[in-house]
Amino acid sequence: MVTANQLSVCHARIKPYIHNTPVFTSRLVNKELGANLFFKCENFQRAGAYKMRGATNAILQLSKDQKKNGVVTHSSGNFAQALSLAAQSIGVVAHIVMPSTAPEVKKIGVREYGGIIHECTPTVEARQAMANNIANETGATFIHPSNDEHVIIGQGTAAMELLGEQPHLEYLFCPVGGGGLIAGSSLAVKYFGSKCRVLGGEPFEADDAYRSLISGKIEGNTSVNTIADGLKTTLGDINFPIIQNNVEGIIRVDEEEIVMAMQMIWERMKLIIEPSSAVAVAAAISYSKNNYKVFKNKKVGIIISGGNVDLQKLPF
Amino acid sequence: MVTANQLSVCHARIKPYIHNTPVFTSRLVNKELGANLFFKCENFQRAGAYKMRGATNAILQLSKDQKKNGVVTHSSGNFAQALSLAAQSIGVVAHIVMPSTAPEVKKIGVREYGGIIHECTPTVEARQAMANNIANETGATFIHPSNDEHVIIGQGTAAMELLGEQPHLEYLFCPVGGGGLIAGSSLAVKYFGSKCRVLGGEPFEADDAYRSLISGKIEGNTSVNTIADGLKTTLGDINFPIIQNNVEGIIRVDEEEIVMAMQMIWERMKLIIEPSSAVAVAAAISYSKNNYKVFKNKKVGIIISGGNVDLQKLPF
Numbered sequence: 026m027v028t029a030n031q032l033s034v035c036h037a038r039i040k041p042y043i044h045n046t047p048v049f050t051s052r053l054v055n056k057e058l059g060a061n062l063f064f065k066c067e068n069f070q071r072a073g074a075y076k077m078r079g080a081t082n083a084i085l086q087l088s089k090d091q092k093k094n095g096v097v098t099h100s101s102g103n104f105a106q107a108l109s110l111a112a113q114s115i116g117v118v119a120h121i122v123m124p125s126t127a128p129e130v131k132k133i134g135v136r137e138y139g140g141i142i143h144e145c146t147p148t149v150e151a152r153q154a155m156a157n158n159i160a161n162e163t164g165a166t167f168i169h170p171s172n173d174e175h176v177i178i179g180q181g182t183a184a185m186e187l188l189g190e191q192p193h194l195e196y197l198f199c200p201v202g203g204g205g206l207i208a209g210s211s212l213a214v215k216y217f218g219s220k221c222r223v224l225g226g227e228p229f230e231a232d233d234a235y236r237s238l239i240s241g242k243i244e245g246n247t248s249v250n251t252i253a254d255g256l257k258t259t260l261g262d263i264n265f266p267i268i269q270n271n272v273e274g275i276i277r278v279d280e281e282e283i284v285m286a287m288q289m290i291w292e293r294m295k296l297i298i299e300p301s302s303a304v305a306v307a308a309a310i311s312y313s314k315n316n317y318k319v320f321k322n323k324k325v326g327i328i329i330s331g332g333n334v335d336l337q338k339l340p341f
Numbered sequence: 342m343v344t345a346n347q348l349s350v351c352h353a354r355i356k357p358y359i360h361n362t363p364v365f366t367s368r369l370v371n372k373e374l375g376a377n378l379f380f381k382c383e384n385f386q387r388a389g390a391y392k393m394r395g396a397t398n399a400i401l402q403l404s405k406d407q408k409k410n411g412v413v414t415h416s417s418g419n420f421a422q423a424l425s426l427a428a429q430s431i432g433v434v435a436h437i438v439m440p441s442t443a444p445e446v447k448k449i450g451v452r453e454y455g456g457i458i459h460e461c462t463p464t465v466e467a468r469q470a471m472a473n474n475i476a477n478e479t480g481a482t483f484i485h486p487s488n489d490e491h492v493i494i495g496q497g498t499a500a501m502e503l504l505g506e507q508p509h510l511e512y513l514f515c516p517v518g519g520g521g522l523i524a525g526s527s528l529a530v531k532y533f534g535s536k537c538r539v540l541g542g543e544p545f546e547a548d549d550a551y552r553s554l555i556s557g558k559i560e561g562n563t564s565v566n567t568i569a570d571g572l573k574t575t576l577g578d579i580n581f582p583i584i585q586n587n588v589e590g591i592i593r594v595d596e597e598e599i600v601m602a603m604q605m606i607w608e609r610m611k612l613i614i615e616p617s618s619a620v621a622v623a624a625a626i627s628y629s630k631n632n633y634k635v636f637k638n639k640k641v642g643i644i645i646s647g648g649n650v651d652l653q654k655l656p657f
Contacts, residue, residue, distance in 0.1 A: 047363065049385075068611040069365075069610075069611055073611065288652060291613055291652060292650075292652065294385075295384040295385055295389065295612065295613040295614075295648035296611065296612075296613065297607055297611040297612065297613055298611075332611035334608075336604060336607060336608065336655075336657045337657065339652075339655065341652045341653065
């Protein structure tokens with residue numbers, strides 16, 4: 026079981042490599058939701074997302090010999106860039122398996138951070154097979170984007186920092202994709218919070234975590250037709266039990282709610298947040314409407330997970 | 342002549358009504374320009390722009406009797422919203438003369454902040470005439486958006502705060518529209534800076550300040566075909582002499598440079614900045630290319646003037 030000490034040690038370990046991102050507030054948005062919101066702005070994190078935390082922690086856990094052989098992951102999203110930048114900062118080679126269909130802008134990001142791209146056919150099997158091959162051939166250590174204890178602990182440090190500034194948060198909202206962020210955040214809340222409830226936000230179009238919590242086993246997604254491209258992945262066997270034990274529930278939101286939440290934050294707060302982050306905001310909005318009296322004047326944290334948006338493909 | 346003391350007293354006066362906005366930095370953008378940039382983020386100011394500073398200062402200068410009769414201005418841009426919010430915060434009525442053609446989103450903003458909109462035909466003469474009429478009928482005090490000493494001093498407090506954090510800035514870039522921001526900023530630099538050069542950014546398509554500095558008299562614009570809608574206005578007789586005395590020069594940038602600078606800040610820094618702010622960034626980029634050796638490793642301030650963007654009309 027992950028301990029409070031592991032989180033604290035992790036935070037000290039990764040500190041030189043990450044930003045302690047600012048916490049933003051907005052009177053206008055508070056008015057809208059009737060509560061006091063604290064936005065932990067991981068869109069300002071290095072590489073533009075919280076993923077930098079877990080990636081850094083995972084690499085720093087490696088032995089000297091392991092570091093020599095580098096790391097490998099499969100991701101077409103923020104973890105690809107984060108692992109590349111974390112590896113570059115630490116002086117380690119990063120192999121990134123990406124589907125050949127990944128947008129050019131993501132590949133450029135990985136290359137800019139010194140990651141070595143290996144293109145594969147766009148199936149789950151192909152990317153896992155290629156990552157395994159690279160690990161076998163080069164000796165690189167495979168690091169999973171979300172289902173890895175070191176990664177989970179690293180992601181939890183964002184909520185730790187937020188609780189350091191706002192120890193009496195009564196709610197914390199996170200987006201749920203692969204489950205690393207919400208698992209880590211729920212551990213941070215367990216050890217460093219005080220009567221704080223952790224809630225996840227998920228698109229109706231990729232509600233595997235919602236269904237998994239109900240059925241008690243990891244469920245997949247049949248379709249993932251959502252703008253929140255970071256949330257299409259499913260939970261893993263390491264983070265799922267942590268989520269089962271420490272997360273109160275998952276709020277599902279539809280695509281229109283996601284876009285409206287994103288637009289609200291862009292317009293009111295002048296923050297570029299990606300659709301996946303908007304899911305957590307939309308979940309808080311939905312929750313505030315359905316629990317108006319309970320939610321009123323509460324202290325509410327929201328993890329703004331990232332700000333990596335393709336400006337050529339905006340929903341407004 | 343404006344004194345250092347006037348600036349200091351103004352800052353203390355408006356402090357309870359404004360945000361001391363954060364100063365952002367970016368390693369990626371520093372690398373791009375070869376210098377150390379400090380972005381004073383007035384996009385996070387109340388009402389989304391630095392205009393809140395000058396508007397607040399101007400209203401707080403009024404006598405009790407004047408306050409009773411309210412204030413009036415003509416503006417279709419950020420000053421309309423800023424004066425409305427400043428007036429609301431202080432408990433004063435604000436009359437805002439806006440052209441009937443002003444975008445609905447701007448009118449909604451003014452109304453949300455309690456401003457009373459008076460629509461006029463969209464000519465300079467019509468808006469001045471209507472503002473005069475309102476002043477005569479209601480006794481409201483006319484406050485010009487940029488050519489007013491109290492407004493100029495108020496706008497200078499953003500640069501004051503920036504210099505408080507970074508006293509050894511060697512350059513300061515501001516966008517130039519009506520001239521209030523750069524005039525105030527240049528006074529702040531004069532009194533609180535140390536060998537800092539003030540440079541303005543202007544679109545080629547509205548380069549009245551550039552031409553005015555050369556000819557030595559206030560020049561108008563014949564066309565204003567620029568995306569930087571906040572910079573279409575011309576200098577006034579109060580701010581022009583301040584600019585002549587304290588600003589080193591104006592860097593002109595074309596529309597493509599403006600959009601590229603805006604996109605760079607959105608993508609790299611996750612900050613929503615409006616096109617007028619991007620003009621100052623584009624000017625710094627252009628200057629860095631033309632003065633590569635001089636500019637290298639210098640400490641450079643940029644006033645990010647605002648973040649009010651119509652998401653329906655983005656240039657990318």
